[in-house]
Amino acid sequence: MYSEKALSLLIEHFQELVSLDNLAIDSIVTKVDLIKLRKKEFLLEEGQVSRHMRFIVEGSLHVYHIDEKGKEHTTQLGIENWWINDLYSYLSQQPSKMFIQANEDTTVLQISKSNLELLYKEVPAISEFWRLKMQNAYVNLQERTFEHARFDAYSKYRAFVGQYPNIEQRFPQYMIASYLGITVEYLSYLRKKHLTDLS
Template identity: 70%
Template sequence: MESDNVISQLINHFKEIITLEDQDIEAIVSKLEIVHLQKKDCLLREGQVSKHMRFIAKGSLHAYYTDEKGKENTTQLGIENWWVNDLYSYLSGQPSRMCIQANEGTTVIQISKENLELLYKEVPSISDFWRLKMQSAYVTLQERTFEHSRVDAYTKYRNFVSAYRNIEQRFPQFMIASYLGITVEYLSYLRKKHLSDVS
């Protein structure tokens, strides 16, 4: 069954960082929810409180906020085996300021905050997994903040395609450009320059 394959994918993802016994896996599986999204379906809308951690099993998601001029600004991109969420909303209990939307047909595994708290007690190693994930997310955020203010656009683009080799072809150019804080036209120029430099 597809659901079994999807759940095995998440369990294997956990096992990359922590050790799980059979009883641990049973406890985890009992608390999972599988969500299927069509292209442009919203997993989280602006104004909703994020109450789940979300793992992309298949497909891709992007997170964005809409500014006062009505322009969408992409803050996160995610593909298979990535976690995508509004951590601010999840951790603070405040309404989300962004929308998380499917970029294509997407399957997501959710764990509610309540069930995750239960898992911390039933499977203590899950707490270790999230501690390491949160540390990694914080480091990534710091790096992106540093890049945004101190690195030129071409270096940002090169770092992006180097760090996320399989992602650029999965999203429309306007989303990539928005994520990098540049125009679509300038992204096209940077892409051509990069291809020329590496050829």
């Protein structure tokens, strides 16, 4: 994908929440880097410090950590027009405990922490954009925590496919199952049950 098209997608994404004039757009464009990843390539690995905010232009990524028994736990899935990161590492500048890996060939636009700080001063609308995004992220985190504590697996699965109708076909079953906190076998059962309930 050409960088001009990628940049236009990012600008359109910003403009869903805030207004940007041509001067602001020019300032943003000079502070963004285009990254291309092959399938299975890492955007971030455990032990590295996350120093960028990352916008998915094309493709998909997943975020996971590995527990002391060597089991992989998916904590985030990301597709086009989503931001993906280890926010704890980014905000604290501590080494990440996460891996961010491309699930497909993927194109990402990233803004370094230092460049984003400059943008906050040069383009105040970007500061407003991130205030709104962080609020939404916190609300979504609260909702997911509530769902995991209160709802059964089938309710969680139905909420997942209802909220993200196009995402399930993009990722392997084991990633979806890990994200939902269930086994692959149980995910298969829930899928069949859901399809039966819809028919």
